[in-house]
Amino acid sequence: MASRAIWKGQLRLSLVSIPVEIHSARKSSSRVSFRQIHGPSGKPVRYQKTVQGVGPVESDDIMKGYETDDGEYILLDKDEIDAIKLETKKTLELVQFVDSAEIAPIWFDRPYYVVPSDELAEDAYRVVRDALRQTKKAGLGQLTMRGKEYLCAIRPCGDGLLLETLHYQQDIRDADPLFSGIEDAASDEELLEVATQLIDRKTAPFDASAFEDHYAAALRDLIAAKMKSSKTPRAKASDDGESGGGENVVDLMDALKKSLKQSRSGKTTRRKKAS
Structure with missing residues (x-):
């Protein structure tokens, strides 16, 4: 499946503006996901506001509410919030540069790939990439x-650029109250020597492929075993529609999957009229 950009705009360095797109660097499809099922009926549990x-x-009747110290809610319409004009909605300007190693891991939030929007932007994009690479800056x-x-950052x-969102200072909890009870005394020399030797012995280049999500693998094995067993409780995924009280709740993802399956088999589907 092709990646879809979650942000499009300009990457600006001084007077140079480069059209770019930002794509998530994380895959959600690799995770084992579940739906909550009502055991007695076998139907999916739905949430309603x-x-x-x-x-x-x-x-359409839901507004944003900010709770004041007086116990009141200041109501804001979605259009009022969207009307806030910030240059950063369409422009990411690099305003400062720091040594890459200077940013401690605690500040990093989520990774994204930054790619040029078209071929005309590639030359300027490569210049920024190579300049950051050569100076070892972020x-x-x-x-x-x-x-x-x-x-x-x-x-x-x-061959490209990585964008990582960072936490703001007010988002990080102060560690001093948690670490203050740990005495800043020197470690035992013999124990320290053994520990450093053990670290040296186990030191190797970082390779993420050497590690596996054992919990996810165990879940997949469990699901595979349950699928083979005739004693496993089952619920019909097609028995998803519910009607009552004049309301029809449609699961869009299930509907799209069914439509795609039927279109591949050359069948046509009829649209259900809302009751």
Whole structure:
């Protein structure tokens, strides 16, 4: 499946602007995922937004509420929030450079790939990549996506650029209260020597492929074994539609998967009319 950009805009270095796209560097499809199923009926558990004393509500009627110290909610409409104009919605400007090793691991949040939007942008993109590679620096800037402004660090990654969102200072908990009870005394010399020898013996170049998610593998083995057993409780995935109280709840993902399966087999489907 082709990757879809989650942000499109300009990567700016001084007066140079480079059209770029940002793609997530993480894969979610590799994880084992489950749906909650109601045991007695075998139907998926669904969640509905409700208001006490009112019942189910429409998404269009939901507003953002900021709770004040007086116990009131300041109501904001989605359009009012979207109207906030920030340059970082469309521009990621590199405003500072630091040594890559200077940013401690605790500051890193999520990784993303930065790619040029078209062939015309590739020359300038390569210049920025090579300059960061040669100086061993990371560029710092900010961008807005998914309703939040992120602090970002950009550095070379293979033939391209890697963007990593960073935590803001106020997001990191102070470690002193947790570590203050640990005495800053010298370690036993003999024990320290044994520990350093053990570290040296086990030191090797980092290779992520050498590690496996054993829990996910065990889950897949369990699922495979359960699929082979005739004693395994089962629920029909096709028995997903529910009607009642004048409401039809449609699982979009299931509907799309069914449509795709039927289109491959050359069958046509009829649209269900909402009751």
